[in-house]
Amino acid sequence: MADNGDVEFVTLHFTGGRYETGSGHAPGYPLEIAHELQRYQQILVMIARHLVRQERGETARLPRGFADAVRLRFTEVRSGSTEVVITPELSENEASGLFSASLQLLHRSEEFLEHQLKNLEVQHGFSEGIPYDIARNIGNWGSSWSPTEELYLKRGGKLHAKYNQELRSYARKKDRVEAEEVLQGRVIGASSGGNSLEIRVDDLGRSFSAKFDDMETWDHGAQAMGYQDRAPLVNVSVTTERDRLGLLQSVPKVHSLELALPDSVNDRIREIREIEAGWLEGRGDAASDEALAMAELAIVEILQESKTAPYIYITPSGFIQLEWRRGEFEYELICDGQAYYLDSWSRSGEVEEPPAQVLLDRGKLQTALRKGAHFE
Template identity: 25%
Template sequence: MEVLSDLPAFRDLLVSYAKDEWRRRHEDRERVPKGFDKSLAFDLIDIAPGSAIPKLEWNRHRNSGQVNLPGFADEIEEIVESAYSDVVALIGGHSGRVSALNSEKVRALNHFGAGLRDDEKIELLDRVNGQVVSLDAHRRKQLITGARETYQTRLEGIGKLIGTQIKSEEEASVTVRTSEHGDITIPVDPIQVKEEFDGNLEQDVQFVLLVELDSQDCFRRVADVLDIAVVDSEISAALSACRKRLEELRSLEAGWHNGVGKQVTDDALHAAEAFLTKRTSFCAAYRLYPTEGGGILIDFEHGNWDYSVEFSATGSVEMYGVEIEGDGELGPKEFNFVGEVFLTAFDDRISASG
């Protein structure tokens, strides 16, 4: 469901390139004809097997050029094919006639792939040569910041509530202190401030935002609020205890274990922190230890299982476990980092063990 917002954004990007193609074919016209946008509507007809592969179909009948662009039905089909090739060329970095990114295209790109995580990508098939081009978070940032100073992306995390403000009956905000971007002012509904945030200063707040960053990933503003809520007090206290333990591990010097044991790395600490903030509900059960290789080990029990989540010195993560009463065993499986692939596997395993 989270990726559905990418589909209208993709359509808007395609339409922008279709307009460029129309103008190339009709240099005597200053504007595209009325009804051009309506002729380019798409239906979601299937979700194919795989990692969220939506199948889109241009509805040539319900939204045909005969209805909205009389006399241009055949030409509009060629324009759509050409526009799709231009989108593929843009993402793939192919040389050619791809138009510069105007404000319309940047606006579409700011929504297309805004929720991409570090281990995710959007793939498009080149219908000419059969090759696949990929849009990941890095490539998307390159494209947008190549045309303007800032880009929009999804930000998910937990911060400390340090202030609230109600300016009017329609306008209010909360200020949250984050480890990544400092103090962030987030617009919220005045009623939510009164009912949920007032009286909860210094409490943890969990948020999912669409934010605007510059090319150096410095925070500029909140573009949209997808979700924000005060974290349950018991979970918040458990999370604070885990963070305190991380600080203890950070202070360990090399040789902490009878003369051996490397200092815990920043990559391991960042990976562990990311895991804690994304799976806070188990924080009360977590037990955190350093590893001799400079990593961090988190042990916890759930159901009839004893699980271990280990973060290496490079930030990769591995999960394994054993059945407490029985001979069941979960063999280790390694993931490059704490991304959606790992978190999905973690959730599936936890659900399977009750």
């Protein structure tokens, strides 16, 4: 473990109830609620991911090695009301430059969290546009605390924010949480008079009517809807409403939209869609819209990981076959409209190959591409 000078990141000052000493409680932090510290760290990582995406776009990710560059640990429990001192730990395998950048991002995440807690105290609600997953996790944080227990967040010896069951109730009071996010779907209808777009979200198989303010959004939406008689996949920046379970309930507003895939990919998808049954010497099925839609979503994920578009083919069964290379390995993904079939092999034959995988949804495909044996 490398020495980082034990720079204090934040002090979590717990008061009341089990945290008070001298009233039947021994000094220290109760182990039965240690999971609240884990949730605190999870919230900071979620906020860090949000800040990166705000600055670099919705497809941006945390810096490579972020999770390993800075680990939070509590290094001291002070007497009186329980004070847990949180200190970053520099991994011995990480360069100091990466540690510094990661630590700076964590500090900004902590400031974002403190700002939201202050809003709960003063305005009895979050600031506008907070991502839903962050709002939900803040609302779940502190579930083990009693009504008499409070948390104060201190930095540099100064109080910056507090959190307790009253503020937690404000975080959880809404049946629906409004947030800004990017959805991937298709424009299937547009009304200039009503200033609205009908958007189908592929992952959910549902459509939503959303309002827009400027005619540029209308132009882009109308163009996407009529793109070669088939609506292409688009990234739509929207305001959403989700329930407390995270389920999408409505899309009140569209801010902007853009094509999710390069023109070359959209052109190839269009070519395949125009292939009719019997194309292979009287045999060969036409591609279904379901298989093409799955392939488009898969290509988005492949572009995220490999930075280059795959080759796109139609199989005799009407499935879509994607092929691409990354480093020493070649990959093949079959999209049949119901599941993904992923296979890979080493071009040199010197590395053990993983078994083929059957993936039932896009989330499992993301996991396979990001954490598979041959993906960094």
